[in-house]
Amino acid sequence: MAGKVLVLDDDLIMLKSCEKILNHQGYEVSTASFGKEALSMLEKAPFDLVVTDIVMPEMDGIEFIKRARQINPELQVIVITGHPSQDTLREALSLKIIDYIPKPFSPSLFIEVVEKGLEIKRKGIELKPMIDTDFDLAKNRIDEVIKRHRHKRGSLIPVLQESQDIVGYLPPALIRYVAKKMRLSVSEVHGVVSFYSFFSMKPKGKHNIKVCLGTACYVKGSEEIVNKYKSSLGIEMGGITEDRMYSLESVRCLGACGLAPVVVIDKDTHGSVTPMNALELLKQYN
Ligand code: FES
Structure with a gap:
């Protein structure tokens, strides 16, 4: 680009x-x-x-x-x-x-x-001032999480996990908030969030689609599946549809190479997916 x-x-x-x-x-x-x-x-x-x-x-x-x-x-x-x-x-x-x-x-x-x-x-998308509304709404529950874990050793990861469960992802304001409340630097908390793949700084849709772009899946055409989802949902990789129904992300090898190409939607693994049936799969998730 x-x-x-x-x-x-x-x-x-x-x-x-x-x-x-x-x-x-x-x-x-x-x-x-x-x-x-x-x-x-x-x-x-x-x-x-x-x-x-x-x-x-x-x-x-x-x-x-x-x-x-x-x-x-x-x-x-x-x-x-x-x-x-x-x-x-x-x-x-x-x-x-x-x-x-x-x-x-x-x-x-x-x-x-x-x-x-x-x-x-x-x-030409018009930006609004960055206010993490999702996080603001959940602030009281996040305060409780921090209070419960604050004095335990190694409490940052559980705090982030529970906060992510509440909000759905870890927006910048939430990362700053956790850092402040736990008396850590923002870059330290940000470093932990970026290191572990189970943390996400982007909002997820009601249904999250993960397309494997690992070698076995890639050679069997997973990139075409990605393109199919991108064009039909009108989002880029890492994006979320306007109605927040679907989000799309890529992963590197899900350990199911025998089923390549693999798509995971929420917690369901789908093997031998083709660009043709990739969209059909979504009908189960609405
Ligand atoms: S490369 Fe896709 S599951 Fe291994």
Whole structure:
């Protein structure tokens, strides 16, 4: 997917790393170390997406986003942060940013969020300020979970598991909330969430479809099954339908290679799936 991305960060190592990762994905990347420099680049040429740090000398990320939006009100922004204050983070989230990524982050997470940003730009989706309504509604129950586990050793994973069971996924606000309540850093909690595959930072549909793209399934055509689901449900990989009925994700080998290609819907494993019967399967789940 092509895209023109501007990365702003006063940390040169971070700047070069982001540039390298995005160049490798085929994006056209420009970089700036100062807010003023980035603003003049935005005045001279259009960009599809801006990735910006928050804590920077002279002009911080919040001011930069506000001034950049005066140049281009539709500008899509992703924030990469070190350890901002809760107030700063809250202000960034209120600026209709696409997402924020706590530093340090993995290249795969960075690519995933950038791709999401470019897709939003391409489809012209209007962003609302990031408020994790699902989490807000469940706050009392999550408080109880944290209270029950807080003084036990190794309690972070059970807290996250139970919170995910309540909300259905782990949205950014929930990760921040758990970190604050358990007196841990956001990046520590985020690191645990990204490490374990059973945690998800994305909302899931009422029915979650997992298509195996491991070698055995791939050679037997699982990519065509993915394409079938994408086109008929109108979502990308990792996406969720507007009615929240279905979500789609890929997995690498489910340990059932003899049944390749394999699709798992909720807890049911379906083997020898073809692009033809992939949609038929969904009729059992509505
Ligand atoms: S490669 Fe798909 S189940 Fe093993």
